[in-house]
Amino acid sequence: MRVKLKIWRQKDANSKGAFVNYDFDGASPEMSFLEMLDALNTRLIEKGEDPIAFDSDCREGICGACGMYINGYPHGPVKGITTCHLSMRYFKDGQNIVVEPWRSKAFPVIRDLIVDRNSFDKIQVAGGFISTNVGSAPDSHAIPVIKEKSDHSFDSAICIGCGACVAACKNASAMLFVSAKVSQYAQIPQGKIEAKERVEAMIQKMDELGFGNCTNTGACEAQCPKEISVINIARMNREFYVAKIS
């Protein structure tokens, strides 16, 4: 199959980028979107041109490394999957496809489709952890956890930190990511000890880094490849207010 690609090219963070058109003939419906880009890059290298830079790692939808804005959607138009799981069969032969990097002040473009997502790491460092003794793994039942709470915590913890929520939000808000990270600890006993400090520190860091404010549009939930719910945002808001008045 043949696709007409319009891809954002930018040499480095300080250069001005622009869209470049690529007419790629030779994609197959079984290929993933990233494999199609790999094939395109091979051709570019053979022609002596710079390959298109993009992030990817596990290519199994669990690491959160890949991510690009494809035809108006983070990770492409298919719900609940990452870019690496996006198959070319979802596109029509001859279709125009616009590929852009995540756009956010807090995610500056490093090169082409790669953005610097260190902001997420900084938020995690601010409070996305629990303090515990190092050593061998503790007994799994040493701290009783209610099954329902454990399940909800896991639902939050499956956030892979890819940044699609920021990319999808019209305000480039990171609330879904931060709320998932706050929620995964807020619902289990291990996270209760530092709950107050955690939510305050993570929100303060999020504000400092220049993410936008949540206006409850729900675009983050709709576009999250792990389908993290905005219920996490409401939970984080509660955690924040309780932390401030207690």
Next chain:
Amino acid sequence: MSSFLGSSLTKKIVMAFAGLFLIMFLLVHLGLNLFLLSDDPGPFNKAAHFMASNPVIKIFELVLMGGFLLHILWGVILQIQNWLARPVRYKKMAETQISFFSKYMIYTGGIILIFLIIHFVNFYFVKLGLVEGDHENFYGMAHELFQLPGYVVFYLVALLILGFHLNHAFQSAFQTLGLNHETYTPCIKFVGLAYSIVVPAGYAVIPLIIYFVK
């Protein structure tokens, strides 16, 4: 404390509380406006006089003005921050929002603000003595305005926009306050939808009846 006051979440909670207060006030104001449908100007003018002179209402008036100012001020500040958070726009952006009207809150809010300023000039500033007019006969003033086709159309358009604003505002305020529940949130969304239709429709009925029937 400074981190609390400066936090994005604090601004949002102020927006939510002020917004919910304004939403409740809309219902009170509608109750008052329905007296305009009476042929007797007495009940409406008496109610307007009560609203203008009762000391308890005067305190609420101050709270209401504070609510308006905070809601508008934080709304604009948050929106500017949101625009700055994405300095480079996407070339192609699909419709991904779950709540359709949420995308246009700053614009619908701006139109409502214009309506509010005109409404203040027509009535509230008359009450304060800043604009000339018979502040003992708001009934007559309202009836006069609702005889002007241009004003009626503007009033109805403003109410339609208010409905769009309320449609997202109601449910959004609850989410901001941390009230999201698998069972109750669908009820909140339904009440918000119903409120955003019924209340503006209630206001809209008044000029239509006065213009076409009276």
